[in-house]
Amino acid sequence: EAGVAQSPRYKIIEKRQSVAFWCNPISGHATLYWYQQILGQGPKLLIQFQNNGVVDDSQLPKDRFSAERLKGVDSTLKIQPAKLEDSAVYLCASSSETYGYTFGSGTRLTVV
Amino acid sequence: SQQGEEDPQALSIQEGENATMNCSYKTSINNLQWYRQNSGRGLVHLILIRSNEREKHSGRLRVTLDTSKKSSSLLITASRAADTASYFCATDPTGNQFYFGTGTSLTVIP
Numbered sequence: 001e002a003g004v005a006q007s008p009r010y011k012i013i014e015k016r017q018s019v020a021f022w023c024n025p026i027s028g029h030a031t032l033y034w035y036q037q038i039l040g041q042g043p044k045l046l047i048q049f050q051n052n053g054v055v056d057d058s059q060l061p062k063d064r065f066s067a068e069r070l071k072g073v074d075s076t077l078k079i080q081p082a083k084l085e086d087s088a089v090y091l092c093a094s095s096s097e098t099y100g101y102t103f104g105s106g107t108r109l110t111v112v
Numbered sequence: 113s114q115q116g117e118e119d120p121q122a123l124s125i126q127e128g129e130n131a132t133m134n135c136s137y138k139t140s141i142n143n144l145q146w147y148r149q150n151s152g153r154g155l156v157h158l159i160l161i162r163s164n165e166r167e168k169h170s171g172r173l174r175v176t177l178d179t180s181k182k183s184s185s186l187l188i189t190a191s192r193a194a195d196t197a198s199y200f201c202a203t204d205p206t207g208n209q210f211y212f213g214t215g216t217s218l219t220v221i222p
Contacts, residue, residue, distance in 0.1 A: 004154075031208070042115070042200050042212035043155070056209065091154060101145075101210065103155040 002026065004104035006092050012110045018080040021107045025073070025094030031055075032069055033101070034077050035091040043091055049075065082111045116144070116184075116201040116213035124219040131188040133216040135201030138182065143204040146175060146186050148197045149215070155200070158186075193222045 005024040013019050025032050030051050035043035046065065048055040051072035060067065064083070069075040079086055089108050093101040116135040125131050135144070143162050147155040159175045161168050161184065168175050174187040188195055198217050202210035 035212075040214075042214045045209065045211065048209060093155075101155075101157060103147075103157075105154040108152070 004092055004094055004102050006090075006104035006107055008107055009105065010108050010110075012112060013082055015084055015111050016081040018078065019082055019109060020076050020078045021090050021092075021109075023075045023077070023092030023104060025075070025092070026096075026102055029094035029096050029102075030072070031095045032075050033093045033095070034067055034075070035093065037089045037091055037106070039088070046077070079109075082109075084111050087111045115211045116203045118199070118201055118213045118216040120216060121214070122217045122219075124221065125191055127191060127193055127220050127222050129191055131191050131195070131218055131220070133186050133199055133218070135184045135186070135203075135213060136182060137184075137201075137203045139203075139205045140179070140182075141203045141205050144177060144184050145202045145204070145210060146173075146184075147200045147202060147212075149200065150197045158199075188218075191218075191220045193220050196220045 007022050032049045034046045037043040046060045047057040047067045049069040052069045067077045087110050089106040091106045093103045095101045116137045119134045145160045146158040149155050159170050161175050161177045172189045177184045196219050198215040200212050200215045202212045204210050
């Protein structure tokens with residue numbers, strides 16, 4: 001089966017600009033996750049979707065971050081406006097009831 | 113915190129040796145997973161072990177779980193240079209979410 005697709009792979013923006021990331025999960029996977037991984041740290045869950053509904057967004061900085069999952073399939077994560085501390089790799093993962101997660105390759109964001 | 117904490121933070125071994133890394137956590141869990149992450153790449157799932165299991169094997173990987181001590185270990189036998197990566201444990205306290213630790217950076221020297 002195809003993996004989790006993410007784009008872009010890399011993005012460099014200036015602080016206070018906006019940026020959006022896209023994720024296409026594995027077909028049929030109802031659950032989709034966005035993680036933020038700062039250099040040298042483990043991934044931190046930002047938001048979890050079940051189909052097109054939000055299950056948990058308690059760690060999403062809602063003043064600047066937003067996410068949606070269109071028709072329970074693709075998802076976008078947006079940051080507006082970006083801060084220097086948002087520099088990180090943003091990982092998307094999807095899962096089914098069977099077994100673990102499948103992660104995408106991530107988007108590496110650099111805010112300058 | 114529901115995060116696992118890996119130990120050691122960094123490990124360097126010679127090719128052919130075994131590598132052991134440990135994970136401790138604070139809350140009760142349903143499952144625990146181990147992942148590998150090569151530099152600049154996404155996470156690759158290695159093994160999932162359920163709370164009622166004590167040991168699982170997959171190829172050169174052996175995972176143990178001691179729920180009484182809230183700890184898990186990952187053993188990689190006969191290590192190869194290609195095993196060089198960061199290894200993370202991820203704990204699942206609720207049944208549908210995983211929380212990652214800070215990882216162990218493994219370097220296998222050819």
